[in-house]
Structures are given as structure tokens and as C-alpha cells.
Amino acid sequence: GQNIDQPTEMTATEGAIVQINCTYQTSGFNGLFWYQQHAGEAPTFLSYNVLDGLEEKGRFSSFLSRSKGYSYLLLKELQMKDSASYLCAVRDDDYKLSFGAGTTVTVRA
Amino acid sequence: IAGITQAPTSQILAAGRRMTLRCTQDMRHNAMYWYRQDLGLGLRLIHYSNTAGTTGKGEVPDGYSVSRANTDDFPLTLASAVPSQTSVYFCASSEFPGLNTGELFFGEGSRLTVL
Numbered sequence: 622g623q624n625i626d627q628p629t630e631m632t633a634t635e636g637a638i639v640q641i642n643c644t645y646q647t648s649g650f651n652g653l654f655w656y657q658q659h660a661g662e663a664p665t666f667l668s669y670n671v672l673d674g675l676e677e678k679g680r681f682s683s684f685l686s687r688s689k690g691y692s693y694l695l696l697k698e699l700q701m702k703d704s705a706s707y708l709c710a711v712r713d714d715d716y717k718l719s720f721g722a723g724t725t726v727t728v729r730a
Numbered sequence: 731i732a733g734i735t736q737a738p739t740s741q742i743l744a745a746g747r748r749m750t751l752r753c754t755q756d757m758r759h760n761a762m763y764w765y766r767q768d769l770g771l772g773l774r775l776i777h778y779s780n781t782a783g784t785t786g787k788g789e790v791p792d793g794y795s796v797s798r799a800n801t802d803d804f805p806l807t808l809a810s811a812v813p814s815q816t817s818v819y820f821c822a823s824s825e826f827p828g829l830n831t832g833e834l835f836f837g838e839g840s841r842l843t844v845l
Contacts, residue, residue, distance in 0.1 A: 652831070652832075654831075654833060654834075656834075662838070663820060663836035663837060663838050663839055664773070664820070664834075664836050665836070666831075666833040666834070666835075669831040669833060708772065708773065710773075712832075715786075716761065716780065716824075716826065716832065717763075717775060717778055717786075717788065718763070718775070718834055719775065719789070720765075720772045720773040720774075721772055722770060722771060722772035723772050
């Protein structure tokens, strides 16, 4: 099975940077995903890492270290619309995706 | 607009009743999934199907059944609903990973309340 841990809540100021950490222990690994979910909506895909290192996509970056079972999502130049839950998910060798409980980020003016 | 359609959007159901949540995708994705989302627990996989004609159990399959008669449809059935099945249910689909990431695309969710 998969054990995926991420903080429950984080608060940051508009324009700031926030880093959401995710640690995982898995029986197999075939990629790590980050999703964004606004309240009352469906999750939407943000980023994907399968090799160690940093993937950058505009204001969002995601990092992976497979040997440490660790990833983070970095949100830069925070905007009010970034207030949402951020879900870390790990894909196993059967291509099933397991999710962490999610981190609720609140951006304050 | 291409995507995943779920129905109903919301339903209140008496305990003991049978209920089928419908899910249809028009992206010709191979794989489809059903998740439930509960506060503090995140998304948990109920059942999945890697291709038409095959299904598999996820993390929390008890009390649920699925079928995959064709590529587009993946209904989820609660044979006899219980209050603990009150949740938001998300259907998702993905291509098989290969040259792309194989990320999941989600439907808008079905909010089910069992009384």
C-alpha cells in the first residue's frame, strides 16, 4: 500500500512563496503528481515528476527525490486565486494513483 | 467540450436503497477510476478499470460494484446504501502512461447523502 503525508493547512500572504512538502512510503513507484482542488470543484492536474529533480511550470514548481521518498510543490508570487487544496499523489506499478489527504492553502491579502 | 460527465450531481438516498452513479468519458481513455472524497481522508480509490472488460478493486471497494462494458462508460453501483457511504464521488479517466504523463482527468463529482 501507499502512505502519503502532507501538512493539513498552510497560510501565506499574497505575493509570497509557499512550499508544500509531501513524503511517501510506497510498495511501488511510477511517478508523483500534484493536483489543485478549489472548494466544491474537481481536482485539476498541476505537475508530474518521475525522475529526481525540479520541474518548473510558470509560478509552480515541483521537486522529487525518490531515494528520500520526498516531494515538494513550490508556489511563487501567490495570488488570491491560489487559495485551494493541493493534493500529492503517487502512482504505483499497476498505474493506480493514491492520494494524500491534501494541504489547504489560504492566501491572505 | 470533451471530458467526463457524471450523474447525478447530487442525490439524497434512503439507507438500504440501490443507487447507480453514472460516468461517461469522450476522450477514448483506456483507464477509468472511481474515488470517494471525505473530509480529512482525501481521495480514496474504490474501483478501477485499466481497459474495457476488466475491473479491479481499490483501497475501499466494499459495498460497491462496477462494470466496464465499453470504453466510455464506467457506472458505480451501491447495492444497499449505508450512511457511511455519504461522500463526494469522483470519476476519473486517464490514458495509459507512455509518451505522456497519464494524468487523471476528473469529472465534477456526485455528492451522495445516505440517510
